[in-house]
Structure formats: C-alpha cells, structure tokens
Amino acid sequence: MNDKNSERSIILIVDDNQTNLDVLFELLRNYGFKVLVALDGESAIEQIEYIHPDLILLDIMMPGIDGFETCRRLKADQPTRDIPIIFMSALSDTLDKVKGFQTGAVDYITKPFQHEEVLSRIETHLTIRSLQKKLEEKNAELAHLNQNLEKLVEQKTKQLIDQEKTAIIGRLTQGMVHNLKSPLQVIQTSVDLIETKATKIQEESFSNYTKYILQAVTKINQIMDTLMMKSRKEQKQDLQLVNINDLVQREIQLLEGNLYFKNKIRKKYLFDEEIASLPLNYSYISQVFYNLINNAMDSMWEKKSRELTIVTRQDESKIYMDIADTGCGIAPEDLSKLFDPFYTSKPTKGEEKKEGEPTGTGLGLYTCIELLKPFNGEIAITSNLTKGSVFTVVLPKQQKT
Ligand SMILES: Nc1ncnc2c1ncn2[C@@H]1O[C@H](COP(=O)(O)OP(=O)(O)OP(=O)(O)O)[C@@H](O)[C@H]1O
Ligand SMILES: [Mg+2]
Known part of the structure; x- marks a missing residue:
C-alpha cells in the first residue's frame, strides 16, 4: 500500500x-x-x-x-x-x-x-x-504551450509576409530606378551634342535635341509616379486607351536620341494598322518596350549585321508586339532563368568588361513581367543562337476595367 x-x-x-x-x-x-x-x-x-x-x-x-x-x-x-x-x-x-x-x-x-x-x-x-x-x-500546460505556439506561428508568418512585402517593394523600386537609365541617357547624349557642337548646330537639329530632352523628362516623371507606389485606384485612373502602333512610333522617336540606335542598327517596322486599342497604363507599356529594345540592342553589340524588327499584330482575343533582333541569341538552358530578378549574362557596372560591352543588373525582364501583370500580359520568347531572338509581348484584348 x-x-x-x-x-x-x-x-x-x-x-x-x-x-x-x-x-x-x-x-x-x-x-x-x-x-x-x-x-x-x-x-x-x-x-x-x-x-x-x-x-x-x-x-x-x-x-x-x-x-x-x-x-x-x-x-x-x-x-x-x-x-x-x-x-x-x-x-x-x-x-x-x-x-x-x-x-x-x-x-x-x-x-x-x-x-x-x-x-x-x-x-x-x-x-x-x-x-x-x-x-x-499537463493538459493545461499543453494547451498553454499550444496557444503560445499558435501565437508564435502567427507572429512568424506576419514577420515573413512583412519581409516579403519589403523585399518586393525593394525589387520593384530597383526595377523602376533601372528604367530611369534610358531617358537619362537620352538627356545626357543630347546635352553632350549641344555642348560639343554648340556653334555648328543648326536651328532645326537644336530643336530636335530639346524635343528629346523634354520627352525624356516626361518619361522620367512617369516612372517616378510608378515609383511612388500609387494606389490601385489611382493606377486605374491612369488607364487610357492605348494604340500600340502609336506607342511604338512615339517611343522610336525618342529612341532616335540614342546614337547607337539611330546610326548602327537597321530597323524594320510592320504595323497592323487595324490593331485594337486597349485600356492600359501608357507608362508601364512604354517601360516594357524600352527594356526589350535595350536588350535587343545589347544582344547585337558585337554583331556586324544588326537588324531590329518590330511587328504589331492581333488575333481574335489578343494583340502582339514582336521585337526581333539578329543578336547573340539565348541558349535553351538559360531561357527559364531570364525572368529571375538579378539574372544577367552581362557584366555588372564596374566589373571588368570589353570595350563597348553593355552592362546589366538583371532587373529588366523581371520588371517587365511586374508591369504587365495588371493587364494579364505575358512575354513569349523564341530564340536561336545563330539567328537571334524574338521577344513577344502578348496582351489580352479583354481588359478588366
Ligand atoms: N534580346 C535578347 N537577346 C539575347 N539575350 C537576351 C535578350 N534579352 C534578354 N536576354 C538575356 O536575359 C538576361 C536578362 O535580361 P534583363 O533585361 O532582365 O537583364 P539585363 O539586360 O542583363 O540587365 P538590365 O537590368 O540592365 O536590363 C540578359 O542578361 C540576357 O542574357
Ligand atoms: Mg535588360
């Protein structure tokens, strides 16, 4: 007992x-x-x-x-x-x-x-x-522990979500800042030209340069607006009917301020004149266009024959914009990595590189995908290591307004 x-x-x-x-x-x-x-x-x-x-x-x-x-x-x-x-x-x-x-x-x-x-x-x-x-x-202790554990999991989950949000904002910001490079380059070139040729400059080309500068400044303002992380509602207000042919033509005009684009590349444009206009955010699509053109130009930097073809076309449900280059092409095993943030095959700024070799941060295509998301847009790629690549922006005609 x-x-x-x-x-x-x-x-x-x-x-x-x-x-x-x-x-x-x-x-x-x-x-x-x-x-x-x-x-x-x-x-x-x-x-x-x-x-x-x-x-x-x-x-x-x-x-x-x-x-x-x-x-x-x-x-x-x-x-x-x-x-x-x-x-x-x-x-x-x-x-x-x-x-x-x-x-x-x-x-x-x-x-x-x-x-x-x-x-x-x-x-x-x-x-x-x-x-x-x-x-x-013991049961009470267990229930208490369980409760603590639930709280801990909740806290950790929130922490992770917050971290992820901050990371996304960080990446987006980097992407947007990255997109400021092109218009700033246009301003830089135009100002350089005005400065070095100031005396010889014709009145007509002078006004051309100032036009480039003004357009570039507008673009910078638009990018800054996106950077300010406008609310969805405000972004909706920025929607306008965009005709992709007009957009491409206006952007090409601006690109003429880039001498490499203007003088070193043959261009071919094939526009479907009947193409449907879609409610889009003009600034977003023009940033996508810019990134793809820049990539195409970069891919051809070592090539003797450089040709850029821009095609707009449509079918019943979608419109398409092809940007084709005769550049270095992409190896099949690299295709899946292209949209990863920070994936680049180019040297990064400050790294050792050949003369004239373009540098990269690896945020261009990632940003394009983010900018196309609100419109359910996608990018399709076909590429060939000898012939070059075609990047196609696909936008559904049925846009939610
Ligand atoms: N038209 C193209 N031809 C060949 N390779 C391409 C082309 N477009 C993209 N790529 C490949 O995809 C990679 C990622 O492109 P992305 O635009 O995201 O970054 P990046 O051009 O390297 O740098 P940046 O941030 O300056 O744009 C490039 O480094 C390149 O290897
Ligand atoms: Mg790029």
Whole structure:
C-alpha cells in the first residue's frame, strides 16, 4: 500500500452512526490521514465549503438529505465535483450500488468494514485522483504551450509576409530606378551634342535635341509616379486607351536620341494598322518596350549585321508586339532563368568588361513581367543562337476595367 497518499491527504467521513464514525476515525488517523467528520449530509456540504477534502466516505442512510442527494449536490458544484466519493452502506443491494455510481460515486464499501479493504480502496482512489490531477495540469500546460505556439506561428508568418512585402517593394523600386537609365541617357547624349557642337548646330537639329530632352523628362516623371507606389485606384485612373502602333512610333522617336540606335542598327517596322486599342497604363507599356529594345540592342553589340524588327499584330482575343533582333541569341538552358530578378549574362557596372560591352543588373525582364501583370500580359520568347531572338509581348484584348 502506498503511504505517500496518507501523509498529506484529508479524508471526510460522513455518517450519522457514532460507532462507525469512531471506528473509521481511529483507523484512518492511525494510518496517517487527516480526518474530518460530519454527522449528516447538510453539515458535510457546509464543511466542504471551507476545507476541501481529498476524498469523502459517505454513508447512504442518514437523517435529512441522504447520501445519494449529498453526492448529487457535491457533483453538481464545480469546486467539489472532482472529489472522489466512496459510499458506505449496510445494504449490499445491487440496485443501490447502481444508483450510487449513477450519482457520481467512484466506489462502494459495505459495513461491517474490513480495515485492509477500506484503506486499500481509499489509497487506490487517492492515487487515481492524483494522477487525474497531474493529467489535468499537463493538459493545461499543453494547451498553454499550444496557444503560445499558435501565437508564435502567427507572429512568424506576419514577420515573413512583412519581409516579403519589403523585399518586393525593394525589387520593384530597383526595377523602376533601372528604367530611369534610358531617358537619362537620352538627356545626357543630347546635352553632350549641344555642348560639343554648340556653334555648328543648326536651328532645326537644336530643336530636335530639346524635343528629346523634354520627352525624356516626361518619361522620367512617369516612372517616378510608378515609383511612388500609387494606389490601385489611382493606377486605374491612369488607364487610357492605348494604340500600340502609336506607342511604338512615339517611343522610336525618342529612341532616335540614342546614337547607337539611330546610326548602327537597321530597323524594320510592320504595323497592323487595324490593331485594337486597349485600356492600359501608357507608362508601364512604354517601360516594357524600352527594356526589350535595350536588350535587343545589347544582344547585337558585337554583331556586324544588326537588324531590329518590330511587328504589331492581333488575333481574335489578343494583340502582339514582336521585337526581333539578329543578336547573340539565348541558349535553351538559360531561357527559364531570364525572368529571375538579378539574372544577367552581362557584366555588372564596374566589373571588368570589353570595350563597348553593355552592362546589366538583371532587373529588366523581371520588371517587365511586374508591369504587365495588371493587364494579364505575358512575354513569349523564341530564340536561336545563330539567328537571334524574338521577344513577344502578348496582351489580352479583354481588359478588366
Ligand atoms: N534580346 C535578347 N537577346 C539575347 N539575350 C537576351 C535578350 N534579352 C534578354 N536576354 C538575356 O536575359 C538576361 C536578362 O535580361 P534583363 O533585361 O532582365 O537583364 P539585363 O539586360 O542583363 O540587365 P538590365 O537590368 O540592365 O536590363 C540578359 O542578361 C540576357 O542574357
Ligand atoms: Mg535588360
């Protein structure tokens, strides 16, 4: 028998029979329990309000409320419902036992008592109760840990989302800043030309250069607007019916400010004059166009014969803009990497490079995809290492407005 239970446990005996009380009191106290007594159900309930026993030995037949009712009341009350109750009765009637278990008792002992049996049953139920308590504590601990874990997961998820958002904004910003390079280059070239040829310059070409500069400044402003991360609503307000032929023609005019484009490349334009206009953000599409033209020009820098072909075409559901070059082409194994941010086959600025070799940051195509997303646009590529590449911008005609 486990005497650890007896060292600290309080047992309440409820019995109207003084002799019984005395016998049990002696037995339990000698065994080491702290023993409380009550002569009827009501005074037992009253007493329990002050001191919670660890176990109750409850007589069934008593004056006033009987043992069953006492048990029912104790089981109905939250603070006392878990105290194990063992019924004591002279009756060994089966029906009574069933009723006892139904009211919530854990066990039954019959009078006259066998001391060893009484002690053994008390010990057993105290042990069960103490194990139950430990289990409840562990469960509570587990629930607490679980809650903490959920909170932690929630926090971590939020942190990750925030980080990802910041990273996207960072990448987009870099992409947009990257797009400022072209118009700034136009301004630089035009200003250089004005400066070096200031005296010889014809009035007509002078006004051409200033036109380039003004157009480039407009472009920079548009890019800066995108950079300011306008809200979706504001972006919607920027939608306008864009005719892709007009866009290409205007942008080519601006590109004439780039001497490499103007003098070193043969150009072929094939426009579908019937092409549908779409509600688009002009600045976004022109930035896409610029990136693709720049890539095409870069790809041909070492070639003797440089030809750029721009085609606009359409079918029932989409419009297409092909930008074809006779450049270095793309190896099939590299095709899947092109749209990854920072993927570039070019030396980065400051890195060692051949004279005239273009540099790259690897953000051009990534930015194009981001800029086409609001319009469900895509870029398709066909490329050949000897003939060059065709980059096709595909835009669905059905645009959500
Ligand atoms: N027309 C093309 N012909 C051959 N390779 C191309 C062409 N367009 C893109 N590429 C390949 O795809 C890579 C990624 O292009 P992307 O425009 O994203 O970056 P980049 O041109 O290298 O640098 P930048 O950020 O200055 O545009 C290029 O480095 C190049 O290897
Ligand atoms: Mg590029």
